[in-house]
Amino acid sequence: MKWQLTQTAFDGLLAALDPDNHSAGEKYVRLRGNLVRFFEARGFAAAGDAADDVLNRLARKIENGGPLDNPASYALGIARMVALELRKSPLHSSSDEIPEIGIPARDAELDEKEGKLKCLGECLAELQPENRGIIVGYYKGEKREKIENRNQMAKNLGIPQNALRSRAVRLREKLENCITNCVRGL
Amino acid sequence: MKGLDKDNKNAVDYLLGDLAGAARDEFEERLFADDDLGITVTATENDLIDEYLRGELTSDQKRKFELNFLVSERRREKLLAAEVLLAGLLHNEPAAPDVPLAESFWARLSELFRLPNLALAGGLAVLFLILVLGGFRLLRQGENEIVRTGNNQNTGSDPDTRPPSPAPVNSNVVANAGLGTEPQQNVSPLITPSPQTTREPREPVSPKPTPMPKRTPQTGRIFAFTLFPVTRSSSNPVWEIPETASGVLLTVVHNEETRFVKFRAELRDSAGGVVWNKELPATRGNRSKTVRMTIESGALRSGSYELTLIGITPRGDYEEINFYNFTVKRK
Numbered sequence: 001m002k003w004q005l006t007q008t009a010f011d012g013l014l015a016a017l018d019p020d021n022h023s024a025g026e027k028y029v030r031l032r033g034n035l036v037r038f039f040e041a042r043g044f045a046a047a048g049d050a051a052d053d054v055l056n057r058l059a060r061k062i063e064n065g066g067p068l069d070n071p072a073s074y075a076l077g078i079a080r081m082v083a084l085e086l087r088k089s090p091l092h093s094s095s096d097e098i099p100e101i102g103i104p105a106r107d108a109e110l111d112e113k114e115g116k117l118k119c120l121g122e123c124l125a126e127l128q129p130e131n132r133g134i135i136v137g138y139y140k141g142e143k144r145e146k147i148e149n150r151n152q153m154a155k156n157l158g159i160p161q162n163a164l165r166s167r168a169v170r171l172r173e174k175l176e177n178c179i180t181n182c183v184r185g186l
Numbered sequence: 187m188k189g190l191d192k193d194n195k196n197a198v199d200y201l202l203g204d205l206a207g208a209a210r211d212e213f214e215e216r217l218f219a220d221d222d223l224g225i226t227v228t229a230t231e232n233d234l235i236d237e238y239l240r241g242e243l244t245s246d247q248k249r250k251f252e253l254n255f256l257v258s259e260r261r262r263e264k265l266l267a268a269e270v271l272l273a274g275l276l277h278n279e280p281a282a283p284d285v286p287l288a289e290s291f292w293a294r295l296s297e298l299f300r301l302p303n304l305a306l307a308g309g310l311a312v313l314f315l316i317l318v319l320g321g322f323r324l325l326r327q328g329e330n331e332i333v334r335t336g337n338n339q340n341t342g343s344d345p346d347t348r349p350p351s352p353a354p355v356n357s358n359v360v361a362n363a364g365l366g367t368e369p370q371q372n373v374s375p376l377i378t379p380s381p382q383t384t385r386e387p388r389e390p391v392s393p394k395p396t397p398m399p400k401r402t403p404q405t406g407r408i409f410a411f412t413l414f415p416v417t418r419s420s421s422n423p424v425w426e427i428p429e430t431a432s433g434v435l436l437t438v439v440h441n442e443e444t445r446f447v448k449f450r451a452e453l454r455d456s457a458g459g460v461v462w463n464k465e466l467p468a469t470r471g472n473r474s475k476t477v478r479m480t481i482e483s484g485a486l487r488s489g490s491y492e493l494t495l496i497g498i499t500p501r502g503d504y505e506e507i508n509f510y511n512f513t514v515k516r517k
Contacts, residue, residue, distance in 0.1 A: 034218050037227065040258050041200060041210065047258045065509055069456045069490075072218045077452065077460055081496070088502045113273075120274040136275050139232075142240060162222065169228045176267040183266065 005056045006063075013059040016071045031055070031072050038079050039086075050086060054079045119182035123175050131171050138168040193223060197230035202247060203254030231261075235268045408480065410435040413493065413510045424513045427486060434481045438495055441475065442507045446497035449477050449507075456490040465498070488516045 017031070018024040035051035044050055058075050061068070068074050124132055134153070141149045154164040196213050199205040205213055217223050237243050238251050256262055409431050413423070427434065438451070446468050453462040462485040466477055477495060493510040 030221060030224055031218075033228070034214075034224060036258070036260065037200075037217070038214060040255075040261065041203065041205075041214075043203075043254070043257050045258055048260060061509075070219075073215070074454070076214060076218045077454065085503065116270045117274050120270050124274075139236065139272070139275060142242065162225070165229050166225050169225055169232065172232055172271070173228075175271060176264055179267040179270050180263050183270065 003056070003060055005059055009059040009063040012062045013055065013071070016062045016068060027072075028055075031075060034072075035075060035079055038076070039083065042083055044083070044086060050079075050082055054082050057082070115186040116179075116183055119179050119186070120175075122182060123178035126178065127171065127175070131167075134164075134167060135171045135175065138164070139172075193226050194230055197223075197227045198234065200227065201231055201234060201255055202250040204250065231264070232268070235265055236272060239265070239269055239272055407431050408433045408435050410437070411512075412437040412439065413512065414439045415441055415508050415510075422490070422511045422513055424515060426515045426517055427483070429516055431483045433483050434486060436479050436481055436493075438477045438479070438493065438508075438510065439475060440477065440495055440507050442497060445499065446505075446507075447500050448498040450496040450498060451477070451479055452494045452496065453481065453485065454492045454494070455487075461485050461491075486514045486516070488514055 014021070014024040014028060017027040032051050032055060035054050036047045039047035039050040054075055057078050058071060061074070061078075062071070127135070134157075137149060137153050140146065150161070150164065154161050157164065159167075196205060196209075200210065200213055217227060234243070234251065234255065238248065243251060256265065407428075407430065409425075409427055411423075411425055411434060413436065425434075448468055449466045451462075451464055451466060452460055455461050462481055464479060466479055468477075490511065490513050493512070495507045495510070497505045497507045499505065
């Protein structure tokens with residue numbers, strides 16, 4: 001019988017990532033993101049499912065054998081093994097089997113455009129005005145102009161480039177999730 | 187994607203599927219350990235999507251983006267969300283990706299040497315020269331170290347200078363003796379290429395460029411230990427291994443039924459990093475449920491280790507059999 005993730009095992013995984021609940025949650029999200037990218041880099045369409053499988057195995061390992069010194073690094077090792085298993089599985093779907101990317105033709109998109117922009121408006125409204133300014137400014141301009149914009153923004157805000165980038169990444173992630181959920185409901 | 191530092195460049199390569207083999211493994215090790223690099227990769231992912239939508243990628247990058255990047259539902263959703271974002275935030279309809287397909291190598295090369303980029307090209311040339319000279323020097327140093335290792339092993343094999351064999355500290359370890367000869371042919375590099383690196387779905391097979399040590403006779407002293415499955419009452423064994431030892435012959439006892447055609451052993455240090463791994467054939471007709479392996483001495487420094495024994499079924503499935511923890515003290 002296949003092992004199922006239990007609440008106790010999940011709590012154990014979080015505790016192994018960090019004793020502080022909030023930090024553990026953040027580390028969990030980061031670790032899952034890295035695992036998803038790991039499988040995407042190998043052309044696995046169901047990268048999210050594979051990442052969850054790794055996290056389940058990690059939780060099981062922690063439940064059985066106690067905390068690990070470096071759970072993230074251990075997860076990477078498990079991911080390599082899972083990738084190996086998936087490649088041998090007849091159910092494996094590689095990028096070759098993925099249909100063409102679903103960007104609709106411009107004409108067909110016109111009907112949806114209004115709805116999408118409405119979604120964007122609603123999602124932007126959920127951000128603080130300062131954060132709206134950051135997301136607009138960070139992605140404004142093209143090529144060199146964009147880089148110069150970002151340098152200037154970091155100076156104006158009095159924060160290092162890395163901190164600005166980190167904020168922009170988090171804000172964009174929030175916006176993208178909001179837009180994706182909203183557009184799905186159209 | 188010009189003017190990027192090394193991490194950004196690696197992130198672009200990683201996301202577009204240009205990073206393979208050892209370089210990709212190394213990048214991923216860092217990615218899982220360094221939060222800043224994770225943010226860099228996410229930021230680069232966003233920038234790549236924007237540049238794709240604006241038609242700013244080169245034709246080669248565009249092809250790789252569509253082939254290697256847009257593999258998952260997550261990334262395709264990101265692309266669609268970014269399209270809305272760009273269209274709305276900047277009040278500027280993003281251009282459909284429309285990059286001339288016939289952009290030649292020479293056109294790109296001549297673009298590099300256009301006046302505004304001349305300083306960049308010169309800088310790259312100097313950097314390249316430094317890297318080549320530095321790499322040559324490192325290679326020379328590496329050769330010397332390998333030779334030294336070989337000498338140490340040979341010295342250690344002298345039976346007259348053998349130290350006493352390490353005493354077992356725990357009941358679940360049996361230190362057999364310092365053996366003078368190598369019972370198995372084993373001159374593999376420290377870490378063999380992980381199986382997945384040689385079976386990529388879309389990449390050409392590219393074995394890890396692990397430098398192979400010169401084949402010096404493996405006549406160094408071997409120390410033998412036996413690991414049993416952990417019981418509640420047992421604690422981790424401690425092995426004292428002299429610096430002059432050339433390897434450890436390890437017998438691992440397990441409780442699994444003998445249905446595996448092969449085994450895989452993975453040795454991790456306390457940080458969780460794999461320091462050694464090897465696939466081992468199952469011993470036919472052996473009812474003792476043991477797996478024997480020789481671990482090169484260089485893989486074992488002072489510290490805590492965990493050995494994972496994985497069974498490989500005839501169908502090629504991998505199943506974790508057991509975990510064995512032990513501590514090494516080099517003296």
